[in-house]
Amino acid sequence: PTHDQHVPLDQYKKNLKTIIQHPATRAQNPRLMLITPPPVNEYQIEEFDDLKNTPFPSRTASFTKSYAVAACEVGASLNVPVVDLWSAFMKITGWKEGDPLIGARDVPRNDKLASLLTDGAWILHIPLVFLVLTRHTGLHLTPAGNRIVYDEIMKVVQANWPDQPPETLPMVFPAWGDAPK
Numbered sequence: 001p002t003h004d005q006h007v008p009l010d011q012y013k014k015n016l017k018t019i020i021q022h023p024a025t026r027a028q029n030p031r032l033m034l035i036t037p038p039p040v041n042e043y044q045i046e047e048f049d050d051l052k053n054t055p056f057p058s059r060t061a062s063f064t065k066s067y068a069v070a071a072c073e074v075g076a077s078l079n080v081p082v083v084d085l086w087s088a089f090m091k092i093t094g095w096k097e098g099d100p101l102i103g104a105r106d107v108p109r110n111d112k113l114a115s116l117l118t119d120g121a122w123i124l125h126i127p128l129v130f131l132v133l134t135r136h137t138g139l140h141l142t143p144a145g146n147r148i149v150y151d152e153i154m155k156v157v158q159a160n161w162p163d164q165p166p167e168t169l170p171m172v173f174p175a176w177g178d179a180p181k
Contacts (some may be wrong), residue, residue, distance in 0.1 A: 009070055016074045031164070033156050034075045035083040036068035038145065039090055041113050042105045061103035081160045083152045089116055092148065116145035 007015065019025060020032060040059045068086030075082035093102045093112045100107045118140045141149065157164055173179070 009066060012067060013070050013074050016071065017078065020074075020078055020080060031161055033081045033083055033153075033160070034071050035149075035153070036071045036086045037064050038085040038116070038141065038149075039068075039093075039103045039113060040064045041103045041110075041117050043103075043109050044114060044117055061101045064103075065101065081156045083149075083156050085149060085152060088148050088152045089113065089145070092116070116142055116148065118142055 016034065020034075025032075040061050040063075042059075042061055045059055065086060068084065072082050072084055074080070090102065090113075093110050095102045095110075102110045102113055157166075
């Protein structure tokens, strides 16, 4: 299928390498990590495509897997740690390499994967004074999905930069409650 946000896989890998190796990046002496995309649930993405008037499927489970693998390959080739969200999410679903790809429409719906990605329901937000209705469409993470992201990032930080636990780092900017109004 045609993908509106599609970057050819080889170009994606080249772009990652260019960003990581760019002199402006290197000049900052950053601690870099790559983060793979999480899986896509084609059952949930259909509503998103309908809302955007995009031919379904705009994203597929197998297509997303190939980009996650590519990010891991780039990380390995440049010795940059990788937070492999795709694999972390899939492990939680019970998927194993060689099994039919969970999230694809030709495989039965997986409730565990669906619980990690938003389901298209209207969610009511009440931030202080404003009432906001947001339509979630399977491209965003639920609180459980966000917890996986946090846990996986912390594993990479602890393995690669054990001297950098977030709770010991100084604030660069004022905390939101202390910032000028």
